[in-house]
Every structure is written in C-alpha cells, then in structure tokens.
Amino acid sequence: MISISRLLCGTHSPGDSLRYGESSHDSIRVSSASPVVVWNYTSRCNLNCVHCYASANETESQTEMDTASGRTFIGDLADFGVPVILFSGGEPVLRGDLFELSQLAVERGIRVALSSNGTLIEDDVARQLSRVGFAEVGISLDGTETTNDSFRGKRGSFQAALEGIRNCINHGLRVSLRFTITRFNYREVPAIFRLAEEEGINRLCFYHLAYSGRGSRLIKEDINHSQTRQVVDTICEHTMDLYRRGLPKEVLTVANHADGVYLYLKLKEKSPERAHKALELLRRNGGNNSGIRIGAVDYAGNVHPDQFWWHYSLGNALKRKFGDIWADTSEPLMRGLKKRKELLKGRCARCSYLGICNGNLRVRAEAVHGDIWAEDPACYLTDEEIGIR
16 A cells, blocks of 8 residues: 555554554554455455456355354464454455454454445444444445446445445544546546545545456456556645645555655655655555565455455465464465565566565566566556666
C-alpha cells in the first residue's frame, strides 16, 4: 500500500505502524517475522464480481474450515504474533461464526478488520461489528451506481452497499471504501471522492488490477500506462484538495508500488524537503511485501504469499501451524519472495528504485510473462525515470 495522504500531506493514520515500523496511537503490535493475514474464510458470496481474485460464488465449499478449526487457527496466529486479521471472502458476513471468531481474535490481542461488499451489513450487523471492536470495515464500490452494479453482477448492489456504509458509520466504525481501477471506471475516481466526502467515509483505497482469479480475464481491460498516470494524478489532486479544505482523509493506492516512486519524483521537482521525507518513508516500507509482511489463508486453510496467489499453496494451516509454514524458507516460492532482488529480471532488476518497490506485483508478472521473476507489466515509469540508460 502507498499512503498518498501521508506522502503528500504528512497526515498520520492507524496503519502507519505496520507500513513504516513507527509507534502508533492504536498500539498495533509489530513483528518483523509475523505478517498481516488476509483470511478468505469463506468462498461463498451473494454477488458475482467480474474482477474477484477469489472467484467467489454462491456455492459453499465442502472444504471450508469449520468453527472449531477456525478457533485453533486463530490461536496459532496469536501465538505467532500476527498483528492483524482481515476477515475476507467471498462475503464473510454470510458465515454465522464471524462475530464469535473475530471476538476470539480480539481477546487474543489481534486487531481485526473486515473486507465486505457491504450489501448485507444491516443495522444489527454493524452494531455487532462495533461491539466486537473491528478497527475497520472495508466496503467495495467500483464506481457510480450503474458501473458498480455492472461490476457486481446484481442490480441494487450499489444502494445496498451504500446503506451498509451508512450503518457502519452510524455505529462509529471506520469505513474504508475500496475501488478497483479498470478502463471501465477510471474516469469515476472524482465521483468516488465526492461520495466519500458526502458520506463521511474515513479512508479510500484505490486498487490497481491484479490478474488473479476472475481478474485474470480482465488483463486486456486494464488501463494503459498513460491512463494510470492520469488516475494517480487525479487521486493526488483530490487528496490535496481535501487536505487544503480541512477535510483530510486517508487515501491509499494498492498493488502497484510504482506509485511511490512516481510520487517521489513529482515531489522532488516541487518540494525537495517533502520528497526527502517521502523517500525515507518509502524505504522503511520496503515496497511489495508479499510473502514477507502480508500473507493470506483461504477457506480450506491453504497458506498463500498474499491474497492474489490462490493458485499456489505454501502449505495447509490445518495440517501444520501457520508460523511454521511462514518461516519455512525451504519452500521455493517463499524463499524467492523473501530474497527476490537476486531473482528479478528485465527492468525490475535494473531499476534504481528497487529498494522502495521490491519488484512490484509478482503474480501480475507471472500472469503476463509466465515467469514469476519477470518485470511487472503494470510499471508505468519510463526507463529514464527509473535510471535505466
């Protein structure tokens, strides 16, 4: 994640301790060995989103981890020092044990967050999420009403999600609006900022498209490099506008660490002092952290380097403790991801900013080039910008 608001405006947010290893008012414990875990703990979903990395649908998997196994799994994560569990899916609200398992995680000292389509978060659900102490509720909207409903495969999903957002805010929950960028919706970024301002949404996350799950069918629907620059510029302009008007919000981009380099280069021209601070933060963040500071576990207990690697399992947390799997560098992909700088090829290997990007999204390189260590095709920086002559 690239914190646009932190780099441009100097604003602080609850996740800074995880991103930059600095002290934070929310006291999230940080361990260099223990990642944030995205737990896609159900494959079932009431929607059918065209870009779903998990390929979720209405069918409940027979291999889904049951409640008892979930309790054991959470205990293992706590013992390993995992700081955050992001309950995701599918649609996690569909599982009846969401509140029981999230409450257990909180009791074991783990911060909990939710990733949802928002359509099922009725008032009572929001009240229970607040009671448990969810630090954040991420709700996906991929444009204005017509665009979003087309993405979701269901008419009325925009209005239902908006109602879910309002219910969460009414119960004091911090809402993170999530938007995946494609050529179908990239011009709607300003409308999303307006919506966030009107509804009092605290946080906006703009995801670059990951070529995973059903999202792998959309490679040709991704925006080009020129359009990516345009989108990032738009996000920056609106972030600064809110800040100048005394309405600062946390704004992040996700799944393309070239954004950090791009912002640094822009700041270097206009504000050298701010650029120096931004560069230091980006270095501390370290770039893409798949297999390092973020990992994922699917509904069946399979461990993945991040939530986009569903086609590659590092082991199963029902058969072997998560911490043992995560620390095992005899596994080829895990060993490679932790020391990827030695393996990267093409422009990534020669980039002057490899230390603050770390090779970007490897799963995207594999999807396009058939090679995990090839250059990321979504890097929109020129050879001159990254120091290649």
